[in-house]
Amino acid sequence: MIEIEQLTKQFGDLRAVDDISLTVPAGEFFVILGPNAAGKTTTIKVMAGLMKPTSGSVRICGFDIGANPIEARRRTAYVPDFPFLYDKLTPAEFFRFTGKLFGMEETTMEAEAERLVRRFNLGEFLAKPIEGLSHGTRQRVAIVSALMHSPEVVVFDEPMVGLDPHHARVLKDILREQADAGVTVFVSTHQLSVAEEMADRIGIMHQGRLAAVGSHGELLAANQDNRLESIFLTLTTDKA
Amino acid sequence: MNGAQPIPHWRLLAGVNGTQNWRRLKSAVSRSRLHAFLMGLFVVGYAWLAYVLFHKGLQFTSSFPGLGPVLIERMMFLLFAFLFLLLLLSNVIINFTNLFRNRETQFLLTLPVPHQAIYRWKVFESGILASWAFLFLIAPLVAAYGATYNAPWHFYFVTPLFVALFVVLPGILGSWAALGLARWVDRFAFRVAVVLAVIVLIVAASSWLQPETVTDEMLETRVLDVVDRLLARTRFSLFPFLPSYWVSSGITQWVEGALMGTLFFGLVLLSHTLFFGYLALTRLGGLFYGALSVVSSRGGGEAIGWKFWKHKSALAQAPFAPKLLDRLAGLLWWGRADTRALIVKDIRTFLRDATQWGQSLILLGLLIAYIVNLRHFSHQLTSDFWIDLTSYLNLGACALNLATLTTRFVFPQISLEGKRIWIIGMAPLGMRRTLMSKFLFSTAVSMGVTMALVGASCAMLTIPPGRVLYFTLTVGVMAFTLNALSVGLGAVYPNFREDNPSKIVSGFGGTLCLVLSFLYIVGMLILMAATSRWAFGGSSSSVFWLGWALFLGGSFLLGWLPLRAGIRKMASVEI
Numbered sequence: 040m041i042e043i044e045q046l047t048k049q050f051g052d053l054r055a056v057d058d059i060s061l062t063v064p065a066g067e068f069f070v071i072l073g074p075n076a077a078g079k080t081t082t083i084k085v086m087a088g089l090m091k092p093t094s095g096s097v098r099i100c101g102f103d104i105g106a107n108p109i110e111a112r113r114r115t116a117y118v119p120d121f122p123f124l125y126d127k128l129t130p131a132e133f134f135r136f137t138g139k140l141f142g143m144e145e146t147t148m149e150a151e152a153e154r155l156v157r158r159f160n161l162g163e164f165l166a167k168p169i170e171g172l173s174h175g176t177r178q179r180v181a182i183v184s185a186l187m188h189s190p191e192v193v194v195f196d197e198p199m200v201g202l203d204p205h206h207a208r209v210l211k212d213i214l215r216e217q218a219d220a221g222v223t224v225f226v227s228t229h230q231l232s233v234a235e236e237m238a239d240r241i242g243i244m245h246q247g248r249l250a251a252v253g254s255h256g257e258l259l260a261a262n263q264d265n266r267l268e269s270i271f272l273t274l275t276t277d278k279a
Numbered sequence: 280m281n282g283a284q285p286i287p288h289w290r291l292l293a294g295v296n297g298t299q300n301w302r303r304l305k306s307a308v309s310r311s312r313l314h315a316f317l318m319g320l321f322v323v324g325y326a327w328l329a330y331v332l333f334h335k336g337l338q339f340t341s342s343f344p345g346l347g348p349v350l351i352e353r354m355m356f357l358l359f360a361f362l363f364l365l366l367l368l369s370n371v372i373i374n375f376t377n378l379f380r381n382r383e384t385q386f387l388l389t390l391p392v393p394h395q396a397i398y399r400w401k402v403f404e405s406g407i408l409a410s411w412a413f414l415f416l417i418a419p420l421v422a423a424y425g426a427t428y429n430a431p432w433h434f435y436f437v438t439p440l441f442v443a444l445f446v447v448l449p450g451i452l453g454s455w456a457a458l459g460l461a462r463w464v465d466r467f468a469f470r471v472a473v474v475l476a477v478i479v480l481i482v483a484a485s486s487w488l489q490p491e492t493v494t495d496e497m498l499e500t501r502v503l504d505v506v507d508r509l510l511a512r513t514r515f516s517l518f519p520f521l522p523s524y525w526v527s528s529g530i531t532q533w534v535e536g537a538l539m540g541t542l543f544f545g546l547v548l549l550s551h552t553l554f555f556g557y558l559a560l561t562r563l564g565g566l567f568y569g570a571l572s573v574v575s576s577r578g579g580g581e582a583i584g585w586k587f588w589k590h591k592s593a594l595a596q597a598p599f600a601p602k603l604l605d606r607l608a609g610l611l612w613w614g615r616a617d618t619r620a621l622i623v624k625d626i627r628t629f630l631r632d633a634t635q636w637g638q639s640l641i642l643l644g645l646l647i648a649y650i651v652n653l654r655h656f657s658h659q660l661t662s663d664f665w666i667d668l669t670s671y672l673n674l675g676a677c678a679l680n681l682a683t684l685t686t687r688f689v690f691p692q693i694s695l696e697g698k699r700i701w702i703i704g705m706a707p708l709g710m711r712r713t714l715m716s717k718f719l720f721s722t723a724v725s726m727g728v729t730m731a732l733v734g735a736s737c738a739m740l741t742i743p744p745g746r747v748l749y750f751t752l753t754v755g756v757m758a759f760t761l762n763a764l765s766v767g768l769g770a771v772y773p774n775f776r777e778d779n780p781s782k783i784v785s786g787f788g789g790t791l792c793l794v795l796s797f798l799y800i801v802g803m804l805i806l807m808a809a810t811s812r813w814a815f816g817g818s819s820s821s822v823f824w825l826g827w828a829l830f831l832g833g834s835f836l837l838g839w840l841p842l843r844a845g846i847r848k849m850a851s852v853e854i
Contacts, residue, residue: 050576087389091572113391123386127302136295140283140390
């Protein structure tokens with residue numbers, strides 16, 4: 040479960056996130072949409088503990104990210120838009136490293152990694168140095184390493200970037216399965232189709248604020264429109 | 280499922296980073312054996328040559344009865360005092376980068392790794408990165424010191440132990456300073472502080488380092504008094520609260536056989552290292568996270584307190600209006616607009632990259648300080664031999680300095696432009712003209728600077744105008760060759776995968792460029808000195824002109840051939 044309460048993040052004069060409150064319960068697939076510089080990545084970075092909020096708080100599974108960061112992160116899978124990987128390691132070594140950081144048992148680690156590696160077709164790359172892998176393959180490596188410790192909360196920032204249609208489908212399926220299994224899934228994307236297809240609820244951010252939150256149907260009904268695209272454009276263009 | 284016996288974070292991080300570095304080394308060796316051989320040769324060559332020279336120098340100094348040991352001991356104290364200062368500066372910079380600008384740090388912060396563990400690992404990593412090169416540089420001197428005094432075998436084991444304890448202190452202090460800078464000083468305030476610090480340093484140094492007149496009579500009759508006055512300027516290194524004082528005292532007393540004294544200073548060093556080390560390793564993780572959050576939350580680079588300094592930026596008022604640099608470039612009426620735009624872009628990139636202008640400033644600043652001080656030194660140069668030797672050494676120093684700058688900044692230019700192929704390579708300007716414009720611009724700038732420096736050094740030595748012209752022309756030709764070599768080899772051995780210029784330089788092409796530049800300078804310096812008409816016995820007119828012809832021909836070939844190869848490579852480059 041993710042609980043965001045009156046979250047504000049200021050960069051000098053710029054208020055990137057402006058008094059956001061949001062609760063994403065366990066088992067929900069939440070997609071956050073918004074134009075560039077809307078504050079999505081900043082919100083996610085605060086949720087991941089990469090920066091402190093100016094005011095407000097974020098709780099992951101009941102643990103405040105500021106007061107109890109280790110417990111919060113232990114339950115989180117976070118993949119940024121450009122994930123860091125150790126270039127000279129192989130994916131297998133990288134999985135082992137992250138598994139150990141999460142305190143995973145050897146057998147569980149191997150089983151989980153193998154399962155995800157099979158789903159993402161990473162088998163042939165397991166023993167190759169990461170530096171030689173394509174952008175999409177690196178993205179898949181980052182996703183596997185984030186998911187293998189069976190997180191309770193998944194926070195992905197633009198996870199589809201670089202993925203081919205096949206692996207984008209695999210990721211969507213996995214995230215759906217995770218949500219169905221009770222994991223809280225929070226994904227930021229520019230692809231409206233992902234939100235339409237996958238999300239239980241959609242949030243639209245604009246200029247640091249949540250302009251709208253609701254299920255696909257609720258958003259269509261509230262805005263008396265039958266296309267998410269036009270709702271998105273109306274909510275984010277008028278105020279620009 | 281997460282119930283495994285936890286492995287300490289430092290072990291995991293050390294393991295993963297150790298594997299990374301080992302594989303980097305292996306791949307560097309397998310990629311180019313010649314490069315690895317050259318690097319190995321340089322390392323061994325430096326260690327051996329430095330040891331021999333230091334040993335001879337120390338033996339010479341120690342041969343002065345009474346004075347020698349005093350001078351050598353003071354030199355050791357000075358060595359460690361300056362080492363402490365350099366390590367501190369180096370640690371501040373590397374800690375700042377490693378803690379606040381490092382992708383691994385950001386990655387670790389999202390994992391269940393305590394802030395304290397991340398801070399601890401990064402301080403350790405920064406300490407090694409900041410110290411190894413300095414320790415490598417001073418090792419031959421310390422070994423030569425031991426050899427000069429026939430130190431027992433255990434000196435060579437105890438000294439590294441002392442030095443290892445010693446380097447921890449600037450490492451920790453540097454990390455604290457980096458935390459403070461990150462937490463309290465924004466980019467603008469930092470720039471102002473650096474400029475102020477440089478001004479204060481220059482004023483302090485110029486008032487403190489006033490030359491003292493020493494007459495021949497004083498040198499004949501009151502040597503001890505003269506030496507005492509000389510050493511008075513270095514007394515700061517004997518300040519007993521400096522860690523460098525403890526390490527120097529420990530080492531020098533060990534050589535003298537005063538083992539209890541060494542033990543005392545060793546314990547002083549150990550207790551401070553343990554105390555500060557304990558604080559750093561157990562208490563500062565929270566401060567680190569707070570500082571990191573402040574750094575990543577900083578907007579636009581200015582804190583509120585500095586707003587009165589800010590003028591309404593032209594960028595905000597009229598973003599497309601030409602700025603001063605654009606207007607100045609517009610004065611180059613003979614150049615094409617696209618070439619001028621490229622030059623303006625290069626200047627802006629240079630000025631906005633503190634690493635680039637900072638390093639250039641340090642190198643040129645040292646040279647300028649040396650040349651300015653020649654006016655005090657030149658009073659002592661009464662013999663033609665010494666004046667000639669100094670003038671040729673000045674030429675060499677200037678050219679070597681230039682070679683460092685061209686290899687460091689000009690060589691990686693083409694590789695970096697390759698990254699921007701989508702805009703520069705696809706523009707009508709083309710890579711060939713890009714290459715030539717970079718060559719001509721860097722040559723013009725470096726010619727101006729080096730010719731002015733050599734001219735000034737000649738003026739300080741009160742050399743006749745004809746010889747001033749000779750030296751300034753010589754360094755001008757060298758500037759042409761060194762720039763052509765750097766641009767040419769940079770195009771022949773490009774590295775389009777790397778963003779970091781210092782990593783581009785450390786490849787085979789960069790090493791080759793540096794080695795060829797140094798060989799060229801040393802070779803040409805010997806040639807010019809040997810065929811000089813006035814220096815070192817003087818040569819005939821025909822030998823002099825033959826020397827010039829060889830110099831010009833050699834310089835032209837060494838510059839033109841790589842440049843031509845680079846142009847050809849650029850014509851068919853695939854990125």
